[in-house]
Amino acid sequence: MEKIKEILNYTFTFSEHVSINIKELLIVVLVLFVASFLLTILRRLITRKIPLQDKAKFVSIFSYTKWFLYVVILLTTLHNMGVNVNAIFAASAALLVGIGLALQTLFQDIISGVFILVDQSVHVGDIIELEGKVGRVEEIKLRTTRAVTIDNKVLVIPNHLYLTNSLYNWTANGIETRENVTVGVAYGSDVQLVKKLLLQAASNHPAVLQEPEPTVLFTNFGDSSLDFKLVFTLNNSFEASMPKSDIRFEIDRLFRENNITIPFPQRDVHLYQQ
Numbered sequence: 001m002e003k004i005k006e007i008l009n010y011t012f013t014f015s016e017h018v019s020i021n022i023k024e025l026l027i028v029v030l031v032l033f034v035a036s037f038l039l040t041i042l043r044r045l046i047t048r049k050i051p052l053q054d055k056a057k058f059v060s061i062f063s064y065t066k067w068f069l070y071v072v073i074l075l076t077t078l079h080n081m082g083v084n085v086n087a088i089f090a091a092s093a094a095l096l097v098g099i100g101l102a103l104q105t106l107f108q109d110i111i112s113g114v115f116i117l118v119d120q121s122v123h124v125g126d127i128i129e130l131e132g133k134v135g136r137v138e139e140i141k142l143r144t145t146r147a148v149t150i151d152n153k154v155l156v157i158p159n160h161l162y163l164t165n166s167l168y169n170w171t172a173n174g175i176e177t178r179e180n181v182t183v184g185v186a187y188g189s190d191v192q193l194v195k196k197l198l199l200q201a202a203s204n205h206p207a208v209l210q211e212p213e214p215t216v217l218f219t220n221f222g223d224s225s226l227d228f229k230l231v232f233t234l235n236n237s238f239e240a241s242m243p244k245s246d247i248r249f250e251i252d253r254l255f256r257e258n259n260i261t262i263p264f265p266q267r268d269v270h271l272y273q274q
Helices: 002-008 022-045 052-080 085-091 094-101 104-119 191-203 240-258
Strands: 011-013 020-021 126-131 133-140 144-148 152-156 167-169 177-185 216-221 227-235
Touching: 022 052, 104 144, 144 191, 177 191, 177 240, 191 216, 191 227, 227 240
Parallel strands: none
Antiparallel strands: 011 020, 126 133, 126 167, 133 144, 144 152, 177 227, 216 227
């Protein structure tokens, strides 16, 4: 028994003001184990009736909160056992400052991730555009968001970019989006025929929705052409590039069959003889 007491009272001295014995270490481990058990029960009680998707978000937030609580519990337990916690902070102040500076961006990512998960501005499956890059969101974590582009490349987006850049969520109002194709025709062309052919090109494509109907806008009298915009609706904007390409091919075919010319830029040069 005396041997056990001697082992339990063996003290680790780190400095003049910081020391801890084995018995205190065992108490800290026991407190952390009990805290972990209670937090696990609490998490299960809270998430019992939460939908599966929201449950995954809560678990991600809870996991980081749990580590913060561990630190608080650890410091509180050490303080109650008589360990000089202030001395620990003083001894490690320079190290903590260095770690804080190094982890500044990490903390920004985590805080941004919490905002995203709580306000639900972005969901899995949304199509987003950030800094000119477009991708479908596959996974949202506290530090990063994983998205896949149309050519199957993976975008790993640090979450702090959501706070410092403008984010375009293509599908926030639903998966249907309005797309457009622009084209110019030569001056003197029959504009009503042009309108008819543009609507035909859009209506014949299987990916274009008939409600709302495609429309044609006469946008400008350009320098070398009469400019039109064909507007239509797709239900899969993530793959809009292929339908838009098909429609351009069809427009070119219809224009050739009906003798509608797509002009190239022209300039009139006037020579004056002195």
